[in-house]
Amino acid sequence: MSVLSLVVLISGGGSNLRALLEAQADAEFPARIVAVGSDNDAEGLAHAEEFGIPSFTVVPTSFASRAEWGAALLEQIQIFTPDLVVCAGFMRILPPGVVAALSPNLINTHPALLPAFPGAHAVRDALAAGATQTGVTVHVVDEGVDTGPIIFQQAVDVLPGDTEPELHERIKAVERQLLVAAVLDIANNRVDLRELSTK
Numbered sequence: 572m573s574v575l576s577l578v579v580l581i582s583g584g585g586s587n588l589r590a591l592l593e594a595q596a597d598a599e600f601p602a603r604i605v606a607v608g609s610d611n612d613a614e615g616l617a618h619a620e621e622f623g624i625p626s627f628t629v630v631p632t633s634f635a636s637r638a639e640w641g642a643a644l645l646e647q648i649q650i651f652t653p654d655l656v657v658c659a660g661f662m663r664i665l666p667p668g669v670v671a672a673l674s675p676n677l678i679n680t681h682p683a684l685l686p687a688f689p690g691a692h693a694v695r696d697a698l699a700a701g702a703t704q705t706g707v708t709v710h711v712v713d714e715g716v717d718t719g720p721i722i723f724q725q726a727v728d729v730l731p732g733d734t735e736p737e738l739h740e741r742i743k744a745v746e747r748q749l750l751v752a753a754v755l756d757i758a759n760n761r762v763d764l765r766e767l768s769t770k
């Protein structure tokens with residue numbers, strides 16, 4: 572069995588990261604996180620520490636340009652020579668040079684049914700639009716904002732009176748399972764990222 576090595580990028584609490592860390596506690600799970608990266612001193616880095624996984628932080632404000640930040644981030648990622656990079660709540664758009672270097676082995680999870688509600692406030696935007704259904708998309712990252720080929724999607728109903736945190740928590744419960752399922756299928760070659768990206 573070949574095992575897929577992963578670098579996971581986060582910006583926040585890292586519950587999706589944790590779901591992957593818990594999945595890989597099963598020796599049969601065909602992927603292993605080799606490092607966790609962040610753009611800030613994210614709370615979720617504690618999960619990496621708890622599981623003994625190395626981490627790195629590359630803060631954009633330490634660089635003169637987005638391109639330079641991207642190059643520094645890419646350098647850190649490439650130290651670990653991952654088969655796949657997973658953006659799991661990474662709240663920055665990766666510069667084109669980073670996408671080009673990692674593509675198509677670069678995926679993202681997003682809390683909406685893309686192409687609806689792309690961007691950084693997907694849950695808020697769905698509520699503001701009065702949507703009765705939203706959900707989760709796991710997709711390949713391309714140079715657009717949340718525009719890459721879709722791997723998996725799952726719907727989540729918006730309930731009357733939902734607040735943004737309530738709805739986001741229900742979305743995240745679905746998202747964690749979908750992300751683990753996507754990594755599993757990529758590792759088992761049931762999902763071919765190269766083929767998806769050339770369609």
Ligand code: GAR
Nearest residue numbers: 583584585586587660680681682690
């Ligand atoms: C997730 O819902 C993820 O889809 C979202 O941030 C959350 C991170 O949660 N990402 C985006 O909105 C990217 N546009 P987590 O830190 O608990 O995994």
